[in-house]
Amino acid sequence: MMDQLTYFFTDPIARKVILGVSIIGAVSGVVGTFSFLRKKTLIADAVSHSVFPGICLGFLFAGTKDPVTLMVGAIFTGWFSVWSIDYIVRTSKLSEDTAIALVSTFFFAIGSVLLSIISKSQNSEQTGLKSFLFGKAATLSTTDVQVFFVVSVLIVAIVILFFKPIQLVCFNADFADSIGIKINRIEFLLSVLTVTTIAIGIQALGVVLMSALLIAPAASARYWTNKLVGMLVISALFGFLSGIIGVIFSTVKDDMPTGPWIVFVLFLFTMITLLFAPKKGWFSLQRQSKKNNRKIEQENILKTFYQFSEEGFERITVGRFLEKRRMDSHVLERNMNRMIHQGCLKRQDQNYELTEKGKGEAARIVRSHRLWELYLTKRMNFKEDHIHGTAETIEHLITPEIEKELLKELNFPVSDPHNKDIPY
Amino acid sequence: MVGDAISHSVLPGIVIAYLFSSQFDSIFIMIGAGIFGVFTTVIIDFFHKKLKLQEDASIGITFTWLFAVGVILIALFTGSATDLDQECVLFGELGTSFLDKIIIGGRLYGTRSMLMILPVFLVIVLFVFSGFKGLQLLAFHEEYALSKGINTRIWQLGFMSLVSITTVMSFESVGAILVVGLLVLPPATAYLLVGKLTKMLWFSCVIATFDCLLGYLFSIYFDVSVSSMIIVFAGIIFVLVFLGLKAQKKWKNNFSEQSVFE
Known part of the structure; x- marks a missing residue:
């Protein structure tokens, strides 16, 4: 195993392949980020199908697999496909995904007709052309890698040079427009970058799969950070x-x-990210929603205790509690135990009672609920029988700041629309 | 676009089924492909709705991954499954499929792929005729259908299964990428020409048949790949219709402008 690994970094051919592919991977990651943020990743898929006829044309023109000619051909048809999709969407009633599908298959079909013409010619150079379909990094030549390197450096330089306008166009095109950035030019620039990246990547990744290298790294990166540079x-x-x-x-x-x-491999990275990323990953989302649910359950329990105390009862058994508020008894007991642990509730025999801390919390929730009801009737002209439902939801979301605002707005009211006291 | 995704992502299903049954015209292939077709829509949905990944990226990641798995499987097992090679997956082999004749009792009944496609064709025609209302609602107004108590999931599933089956049947003859062209180009051309669904269906069928015939004849004449030529033709006809309608509109506009000024 170790021998194999060292082989990849010492053998000149293997080193060349690894170098070429990693350059392509990195630059695709950069350019793909912009396609991803602009939700244009499927256009990238169309482009990668559409550069295929360009490669064949470049070959027919040059007669050899000269990387520069092939790339120029690829960029030409790739860019033409972007333009066609845009033109079809702008001037006809066809939707974007239809336009993408038909342009990409049409171009690809032209490419494969050209390929079958080429493969009948006697040119011995043509054998490697088929590797553009599925990608064969082993066929990369030293010149290829040099071309990749130069082009990648250019792409990164352009991204750095135009970073601010590109960022604005990706996140807020309207704003960019309003401060005088030429959106059309930036979008043109981005599509040229995308097409160029695809044109250099196609030899290693192949027509069908090149788009994955533009989509997957960017999509995964989005789950790890909120900053564009980090992404x-x-x-x-x-x-x-x-x-x-x-x-x-x-x-x-x-x-x-x-x-x-x-x-x-990309898919593995993406799956790991989607499942385990902090904050936005699946497990983290699950944990958050569980935490939220628990918070809401506990707040509802506190509220019910408060209602009991308004009626003059302080010590409540589980049975009585359930008569007033329907709840799964297991969930109730689990939450009650947790609340005892937190010091909001105390237990004597079968009876439960709020502690001072618990009373404070309960009052806060009831206050939020009733303030909101009052706000809806006074300021939003809601009917009194329409307000309970939304208040039931909003009471869990009202922060101390909002509460302060509400109190000021309503001038520190004494009772709610149902004539119940608002606790302070 | 999901149709496009499915046509790529049924590949592992086909390969796995082929590895198990080692023949092409078996029911296994259909089942394998069908499973992966449905699987694709499920994963896309899961990524998009549950993991909150934006939709275009969900589609792009899912189908490229499944297609990659398919190609890897082919490359790993090419030794044992010589019929399956990577290019045939992309382009199909319509040119050779007529060699596979079914002869029973000295009588020629047709080619194998024709006999395979015929029942599928009948099933689809039956489905479209009997379920026309449901499909129509699904196509135009899914939420309305839902509000009428129609189970759109079932219709969606049925429709997607048909797309998968059609794709698989076309796989052998036109290949993974070009089948999308056949699924999209004729209907898009028809859509430009007419506005009614029933008319669009007929137009689409006629145009597609026309594309295939012309494409086939030209490919023989120029001796190039049949399936690619069919799509090239479908594309040319689309472009002609598209530009023709543009020109017509322009001419009409000029005409009406003139009459305003007169």
Whole structure:
């Protein structure tokens, strides 16, 4: 295992492949971030299908697999597809996804017709062209890697140079427009960057799978950070790593395409992110919603105790409680135990009673509820029988600041619309 | 767009089923592909609704991943399954499918792929005719259908299964990518021409048939890939209709402008 790993970093051919793919991965991560934020990732998919005829045209034109000619051809048809999609959406009643699907298949079909013409020609150079379909990083030449490197540096330089306007167009195009940024030009720039990235990546990833390298790293990065710079860095890192790991995986058998393995690794990264990312991941969301539910349950219990005390009862058994407020008895007991632990509730034999701390909390919730009801009737002209439901929800959300505002707005009222006292 | 995604993501289903049954025309392939078709919509939904990933990214990630798995499986098992190769997945092999004749008792009954597609065709026609109202509601106004108490999930599922089956049947002949072209280009052309659903269905069928015939003839003439030529033709016809309608509109506008000035 160790031998294999060192082989990848010492053998000149393997090193070249790894270098090429990791450059592509990193630059795709950067450019893909912008497509992702503008919700244009499916256009990236269309572009990666549409660069295929361009590569064939470039080959027909040059007669060899000269990376620069192929790239120029690829960029030309790729950009033309972006323009066509935009034109169809703007000037006809067809929807965007239809336009994307039809443009990408049409272009791809043209490409494969050209490929079948090329493969009948006697040109011996044509053998490698098919590797553009599924991507074969092993066919990368030193010139290819050099071209990738130069182009990637250019792309990153452009991103840094135009960072502010690009950022504005991604997050708030209307605002960008209002301060005089030429949105059309920035969007054009972004589509050129996307098309160029796809054009260099297609040889390693293949037509069908190139879009994954633009989408998945950016989508994963979004779950780890809220900052654009952070997102660009993380996305580039994901692209970079999946490129390397994908190439290593693809050597398990001879004649393996690299594209699918890179996508497979990318998907693993994405899955791990979606499930385990802090704050936005699945598990974290589950935990938060559980915590929220528990908070609401406990607040409802406190409120019910408060209502009992308004009627003159302080010590309540579980049975009595359930008569007043329907609740799952297991949930109730579990929450009561938790509240005893927190010092809001105390227990004597079968009776439960609020502590001083608990009373304060309960009063706060009832206050929020009743203030909100009063606000709805006084300021929003709601009928008295329509207000309880929304107050039931909002009482759990009202912060001390909002409460202060409400109190000021309503001039420290004494009773609510149902003539019950508002506790202070 | 989900149709596009499905046509790519049924691939692992086909490969796995093929590895188990080692023949193409088995019911397993259909089942495998059907399962993966439904699986795709489920994952996309899960990513989008449960994990809060934006929709375009959910679609993009799901189908590229499943397609990648399919290609990996093919590459891993090419030794044992020589019929399956990567290019055939992309382009199909319509050119050779007529070699596979079904001859029973000395009589030629048709080619294998034709006999396979025929029942599917009948099932789909039956489904469309019998479920026309439901499909119509689903296509135009899903929420209204829901409010009328129609189980849109069932219709959605049925429709998606049909898309998967159609895709699988077309797989062998036109391949994974180009089947999307056949699913999208003729209806889009028809949609530009007419506004009514029934008319659109007929137009779409006629246009698609026309595309296939012309594409096939031209591909023989120029000796290029059949399936690609069909889509190229479908694309050309779309472009012609699109530009034709544009020109017509422009001409009309000029005409009416003139009459205003006169």
